[in-house]
Amino acid sequence: MEFVDIIIPVLKIGLTILGVLWLSTFISMGYRKNRIRKLKVIEETFADVVSNYLYPNPASPLELLDIQRILRNIGIRESKKGNVQYLINLMIRTQRSILGNNHTKLKTLYSQIPPYRASISKLKKFGWYSKALGIREIYEMNQQQYIQEIIPLRNHKNLYVRREAQIALIVFLGWDSLRFIPYLKKGLTLWQQIKIVEKLYDLYKEPQVGKLRPLYSTKKIFAKQLIMRIIRKYSLESEVDYILAHLHDTNYEVREAAIYCLDSFKVIKKEKVEVIKSLFQKIPSASQQGQLLNYISNNSAVDVEFYMSLLRSSSDDIKLRSAEILWNSGYKEQVQEFYLEQYSNPEVYAG
Amino acid sequence: MRTRHALVIQEDKIILKILERLANSRSYSCKAITSLNDLDIEDQNTNFDVIISDILFDGIAPLEFVSQVQEVILHKNLVIVSNMGQEKIKKDTMALKGIAGFFEIPFDLDEVEQLIAGY
Numbered sequence: 371m372e373f374v375d376i377i378i379p380v381l382k383i384g385l386t387i388l389g390v391l392w393l394s395t396f397i398s399m400g401y402r403k404n405r406i407r408k409l410k411v412i413e414e415t416f417a418d419v420v421s422n423y424l425y426p427n428p429a430s431p432l433e434l435l436d437i438q439r440i441l442r443n444i445g446i447r448e449s450k451k452g453n454v455q456y457l458i459n460l461m462i463r464t465q466r467s468i469l470g471n472n473h474t475k476l477k478t479l480y481s482q483i484p485p486y487r488a489s490i491s492k493l494k495k496f497g498w499y500s501k502a503l504g505i506r507e508i509y510e511m512n513q514q515q516y517i518q519e520i521i522p523l524r525n526h527k528n529l530y531v532r533r534e535a536q537i538a539l540i541v542f543l544g545w546d547s548l549r550f551i552p553y554l555k556k557g558l559t560l561w562q563q564i565k566i567v568e569k570l571y572d573l574y575k576e577p578q579v580g581k582l583r584p585l586y587s588t589k590k591i592f593a594k595q596l597i598m599r600i601i602r603k604y605s606l607e608s609e610v611d612y613i614l615a616h617l618h619d620t621n622y623e624v625r626e627a628a629i630y631c632l633d634s635f636k637v638i639k640k641e642k643v644e645v646i647k648s649l650f651q652k653i654p655s656a657s658q659q660g661q662l663l664n665y666i667s668n669n670s671a672v673d674v675e676f677y678m679s680l681l682r683s684s685s686d687d688i689k690l691r692s693a694e695i696l697w698n699s700g701y702k703e704q705v706q707e708f709y710l711e712q713y714s715n716p717e718v719y720a721g
Numbered sequence: 722m723r724t725r726h727a728l729v730i731q732e733d734k735i736i737l738k739i740l741e742r743l744a745n746s747r748s749y750s751c752k753a754i755t756s757l758n759d760l761d762i763e764d765q766n767t768n769f770d771v772i773i774s775d776i777l778f779d780g781i782a783p784l785e786f787v788s789q790v791q792e793v794i795l796h797k798n799l800v801i802v803s804n805m806g807q808e809k810i811k812k813d814t815m816a817l818k819g820i821a822g823f824f825e826i827p828f829d830l831d832e833v834e835q836l837i838a839g840y
Contacts, residue, residue: 417738425742470829
């Protein structure tokens with residue numbers, strides 16, 4: 371067989387592959403160009419619709435049926451999922467940019483133009499990502515009618531799905547949704563607690579202490595932490611006792627949250643400070659005692675007796691900190707006397 | 722009554738369109754553009770009663786953009802509506818001369834309406 375006989379078929383195959391690749395590249399480029407143009411049309415049309423809805427032209431106001439027809443004409447149909455998804459993203463983006471009366475107006479508009487159950491159908495999908503995205507879209511667009519489908523997902527086995535479901539409950543039900551918290555089967559991470567508190571504060575600025583108090587009897591660690599964070603966020607001074615009651619909790623993280631939340635109450639009544647002082651020795655961790663000592667010294671007048679008692683009975687760190695506070699507050703003699711006493715006591719000296 | 726002129730510069734087409742309609746509803750004759758490149762020669766002769774502009778554009782620092790707008794376009798009032806609402810940027814921008822207002826997104830359209838109604 372000659373060399374030419376081999377090379378020609380190889381070249382032919384090579385050229386065919388190259389041709390197919392070029393062709394597919396051109397088709398793909400054409401498709402993309404078309405698609406981008408299409409998405410641009412959707413964006414511009416949606417911009418027209420929303421702006422005309424918010425600020426109608428008195429000569430030709432836009433009716434709801436007109437809006438539905440316009441959207442249908444640009445390809446927002448149930449069969450075209452990509453277009454519907456793009457429109458949903460635009461809707462969410464727009465609603466996030468606007469506050470006040472017009473935000474409410476948009477909500478009304480969104481409840482009337484159907485995104486063809488695109489979000490709710492995602493809840494039925496197998497993948498956790500689709501589920502979580504669907505829930506997010508539902509609460510971002512305030513489609514409250516689907517709340518019954520979301521409620522069972524609050525205990526979903528996937529972290530992201532249950533996170534979004536819990537946030538959706540907060541968005542739709544506000545303070546009422548808190549009653550679910552003690553019954554959640556899986557814990558709430560710190561991140562999720564912060565998200566819940568922030569969402570609640572964003573949407574429901576008015577505190578409803580009556581809805582919070584029934585939760586106080588909970589034994590769940592994450593629920594205790596969440597309650598304290600809510601008390602902190604809303605600066606509920608009447609509820610500080612709940613935080614104080616958890617300063618000497620058996621769980622380290624609950625104590626940590628309690629100290630952190632207490633720290634944001636800068637003005638605290640004298641009798642509350644006395645309660646904190648009485649609990650001080652019951653806190654099992656020296657580092658947490660140190661944090662609390664900082665809080666006490668920053669937020670109350672110097673109580674010589676209390677600090678002297680700490681000098682005599684606490685860990686080295688606390689002793690040093692108490693001595694420092696006394697020293698800086700003008701009680702040098704007492705501190706000097708205490709340390710001199712130690713030199714005369716052979717046991718302490720030897721120890 | 723003399724026609725009032727407004728210029729809206731926003732990259733986000735939806736916000737652009739909404740602000741344009743808002744200005745129209747307040748009987749402004751409004752030009753809406755997505756970047757300074759869309760300005761034409763005739764705009765140089767117009768003294769805009771109000772410019773509602775973003776400050777976040779490709780290839781130019783926010784404060785520089787504001788100075789450029791102030792230099793290039795004849796206007797009476799400049800209002801900023803932007804995604805870039807960090808305290809520092811807000812403070813620096815408001816410290817410049819001739820800024821009538823700064824709204825960070827999300828913002829209340831009614832406040833913008835109230836502000837421009839008086840011009």
